[in-house]
Structures are given as C-alpha cells and as structure tokens.
Amino acid sequence: MQIGIIGGGAAGLMAAIQAHQPGIEVQVFDANASSGRKLSTTGAGRCNISNRSANADAYFTDNSAALKTCFESKPNLEVLKTLESIGIPTTASEDGWIYPLSFSAANVVGIMENNLKGIPFFHNTLITGIQKTEKGFILSTADRTQQYTADKIIVACGSPANPQLGARGDLYQPLENLGHTLLPVRPALTPIETDAVLFHKLQGVRLDAEISLVRDKRVIARTIGNIIITQWGINGPGVMNISHLIDPQHPGLYSLKINFAPNFSDAIRNSFMNSGLQDLSLSSILKGFFPAKIVDFLLRQTDLAQIKTCKELSNKHKELLLKTIQAQEITVRGVRGFKHAQASTGGIALSDIDPHTMESRICKGLFFAGEILNVLGPCGGFNLHWAFLSGILAARGIIRSQTKI
Numbered sequence: 001m002q003i004g005i006i007g008g009g010a011a012g013l014m015a016a017i018q019a020h021q022p023g024i025e026v027q028v029f030d031a032n033a034s035s036g037r038k039l040s041t042t043g044a045g046r047c048n049i050s051n052r053s054a055n056a057d058a059y060f061t062d063n064s065a066a067l068k069t070c071f072e073s074k075p076n077l078e079v080l081k082t083l084e085s086i087g088i089p090t091t092a093s094e095d096g097w098i099y100p101l102s103f104s105a106a107n108v109v110g111i112m113e114n115n116l117k118g119i120p121f122f123h124n125t126l127i128t129g130i131q132k133t134e135k136g137f138i139l140s141t142a143d144r145t146q147q148y149t150a151d152k153i154i155v156a157c158g159s160p161a162n163p164q165l166g167a168r169g170d171l172y173q174p175l176e177n178l179g180h181t182l183l184p185v186r187p188a189l190t191p192i193e194t195d196a197v198l199f200h201k202l203q204g205v206r207l208d209a210e211i212s213l214v215r216d217k218r219v220i221a222r223t224i225g226n227i228i229i230t231q232w233g234i235n236g237p238g239v240m241n242i243s244h245l246i247d248p249q250h251p252g253l254y255s256l257k258i259n260f261a262p263n264f265s266d267a268i269r270n271s272f273m274n275s276g277l278q279d280l281s282l283s284s285i286l287k288g289f290f291p292a293k294i295v296d297f298l299l300r301q302t303d304l305a306q307i308k309t310c311k312e313l314s315n316k317h318k319e320l321l322l323k324t325i326q327a328q329e330i331t332v333r334g335v336r337g338f339k340h341a342q343a344s345t346g347g348i349a350l351s352d353i354d355p356h357t358m359e360s361r362i363c364k365g366l367f368f369a370g371e372i373l374n375v376l377g378p379c380g381g382f383n384l385h386w387a388f389l390s391g392i393l394a395a396r397g398i399i400r401s402q403t404k405i
C-alpha cells in the first residue's frame with residue numbers, strides 16, 4: 001500500500017514514522033525546503049511538546065465527544081512513551097508543561113527525520129489539488145507539472161498561522177470541494193490590540209494577571225496567565241489563550257477586564273491592616289506586590305499619590321485601590337493577524353472524521369492529522385500534543401485499514 005502524507009510538520013512526521021511498516025510505502029510532500037520548520041521554532045526553540053493537563057476538555061473544537069474519543073484511544077502517557085520510543089524522552093516542569101529532555105526543538109526535528117531514513121521526501125512541493133480516483137488519490141502541484149499517486153493519504157498540512165515559516169491554507173478549498181465542512185479559519189493564540197492610551201506608561205511590564213473577555217457587558221471567557229503590556233496592546237499567554245474568541249470583523253464589541261492581583265487581593269488587604277506596616281509609604285506597600293510602573297499607575301488612577309503612609313488610608317481609599325487593582329477595563333481594538341498567531345481556530349470540522357481512525361467520513365481513504373482540523377488548545381504544549389496524538393491515530397487508522405483489505 002502506498003501512502004502520501006501532505007505536510008512534514010509535527011503531525012505529518014509522527015504519522016510517517018508510525019506508518020512506516022512492512023508492506024506500507026510512505027512518501028511525504030512538503031511545500032517548504034525542509035521538514036518541521038514550525039516545529040523547530042516552538043517553545044522559543046525549547047519545544048513545549050505536551051502538557052500534563054492535555055485532555056479533550058482543554059481544547060476548543062466543533063465536536064468535544066469526538067475529541068474525547070481521540071484522547072481515550074491514546075492516553076497522554078502513551079503519547080509520551082511513543083515519543084520516547086522514537087528517541088525523544090521528555091520531562092515536565094512544575095506547572096505541568098512538558099519538554100524534550102534536550103530542551104531543543106531543532107533536535108526533535110532532527111531525531112524525527114532520522115527515524116525516517118530511506119523514506120522519500122518531496123520538499124519544495126506545494127500540493128494544491130487532491131483528486132479521488134477509483135484506486136486512490138492523485139495529488140497535483142500548482143503548475144500541474146507533477147502528479148503523484150497514492151492509495152491512501154494523510155492530510156497534515158497545518159494552518160496558515162505564521163506564514164513567515166511557510167504556513168499556508170492552500171488545501172482548504174480542495175478539501176471543501178471533496179465535500180468536507182470548512183469552519184471559518186481565524187488567527188488564534190495571538191496578541192490582542194487594545195486602546196493605547198490607558199496603559200501607555202506601562203509598556204514593557206510583564207506580570208501574571210486574570211483576564212476576563214467581555215462582550216455586550218457579559219464575561220465570555222476568563223484566564224489567568226502571564227501578560228506583557230506593549231505599545232499596541234497586550235501580549236503573552238494570559239491574553240493569547242482567549243484571542244480566538246474575538247471576532248476580528250467586530251472588535252469594538254469586546255473589552256478586557258484585568259485583575260492585576262489574581263490570587264493575592266487578600267494578601268494586599270492584610271498588608272493595609274498589618275500594624276507593623278502602618279508607617280510604610282503606600283508606594284512601598286504596593287511595591288511588595290507589583291512592578292514599580294504598575295504602582296505608579298495605580299496611584300495615578302486612584303489619585304492617592306498624596307497619601308504619605310499606610311496609616312493615612314481610609315477604608316474608602318482601601319476599597320478604591322482594591323477595585324482599581326482588580327477591575328481595569330480596556331477597550332479591544334482587534335487581534336494581531338496570522339503573522340503573529342501561534343495557531344488557528346476553524347479548519348476542517350472534526351465532525352467530518354471518524355475519531356477512532358482519523359479517516360474522513362466523507363472521502364474514504366483520506367485521513368487527517370494536526371492543526372488542519374478544528375482543534376485548538378491553549379498555550380503550554382497542548383497543540384503539539386494534538387499534532388502528535390492525531391498523527392499516531394491516523395497512522396494506526398491506515399495500518400488497520402490495510403489489514404482489513
């Protein structure tokens with residue numbers, strides 16, 4: 001049986017390694033000049049490969065039940081064991097983010113390629129056409145100079161997030177033409193652009209905060225995570241994890257409510273009451289909790305800069321300060337585009353595939369893996385976990401289909 005894998009990224013490489021078995025001829029097509037270009041930049045070069053909390057509930061998708069089946073078919077520990085079995089042992093940080101022991105994304109790509117010695121790779125080969133025939137598939141390139149045949153194919157071509165790494169969306173239309181449902185593709189895990197005036201003196205500040213996304217006065221999502229305040233808005237996992245919920249066509253409908261003290265407002269309250277701290281300046285008390293620029297901002301916002309010592313603070317002042325710390329609301333202007341996005345939301349509907357095998361329900365013999373599908377995880381290794389998990393399942397699906405012949 002001949003298998004064509006479109007995309008030599010995280011999902012495609014894993015699928016190729018797993019499908020490379022006696023009786024199965026694998027060939028990989030990739031538009032880039034080399035494999036795993038995006039994979040080699042992940043986790044700022046350290047490759048945040050998985051997460052201890054990776055489970056179906058952590059992801060956004062059109063079909064949670066199908067995703068649950070995927071995770072049940074190959075539990076997390078088995079995915080990590082598979083990585084180890086191909087030469088990529090892993091380790092977890094205290095917060096559950098999992099990395100290769102080498103902490104090197106480049107090494108991960110190199111090791112995966114080394115597992116695929118002897119397999120034909122067609123680099124610089126942009127597939128733009130997929131034709132189903134009686135015997136299998138014909139894949140064609142844009143200029144139609146090349147055509148390739150395969151009995152079965154795995155589509156693992158990712159999403160358009162980060163086009164500077166060669167990411168693209170050329171296959172959405174051909175897949176839709178084959179009958180698949182294409183859900184609107186939007187940038188995800190991307191910074192949020194906000195009103196520049198309110199925080200303009202806070203540029204460069206980095207801290208953990210609780211962010212609520214508000215639409216029509218209603219909180220539609222809430223996260224706690226690291227944020228970085230920039231000239232144009234807010235960056236960092238704390239906002240990136242909710243960016244896909246903003247409709248880029250109507251950003252004016254949204255605002256962000258920021259709580260600068262996500263887990264320690266009680267500790268601040270206690271400091272205001274602490275008899276040993278009453279002679280400290282208000283600025284010193286606040287500097288025990290926040291970077292200096294945030295302290296200046298809070299004092300300006302509350303007009304309390306004239307208060308010299310903590311003992312001068314009235315109950316009203318204390319409440320005003322706590323409210324200012326916990327509920328800064330800032331208008332959303334938009335989200336940064338695919339160029340800045342680490343992932344996408346939308347793509348081919350998960351409902352279109354059999355989650356046991358990753359085979360399309362609509363086009364038999366066509367399997368999917370990775371970010372081409374409408375499955376989006378938060379920052380922290382969830383998206384690579386999905387790429388590897390779905391790559392393993394697609395290869396297993398193909399092997400099973402071969403034994404059925």
Ligand SMILES: Cc1cc2nc3c(=O)[nH]c(=O)nc-3n(C[C@H](O)[C@H](O)[C@H](O)COP(=O)(O)OP(=O)(O)OC[C@H]3O[C@@H](n4cnc5c(N)ncnc54)[C@H](O)[C@@H]3O)c2cc1C
Nearest residue numbers: 007009010011031042043048127157158370371381383384
């Ligand atoms: C800067 C950055 C950092 C990230 N860091 C992390 C992280 O630390 N942890 C994490 O979990 N996730 C991270 N991600 C997300 C993660 O990289 C992706 O979710 C993952 O790579 C998706 O795997 P994939 O195989 O589906 O797609 P890709 O890895 O994008 O691979 C798709 C491949 O298909 C090829 N291709 C596309 N279209 C065609 C076509 N028509 N013909 C031929 N070839 C084609 C592309 O050239 C590419 O090589 C990061 C993303 C970015 C951009």
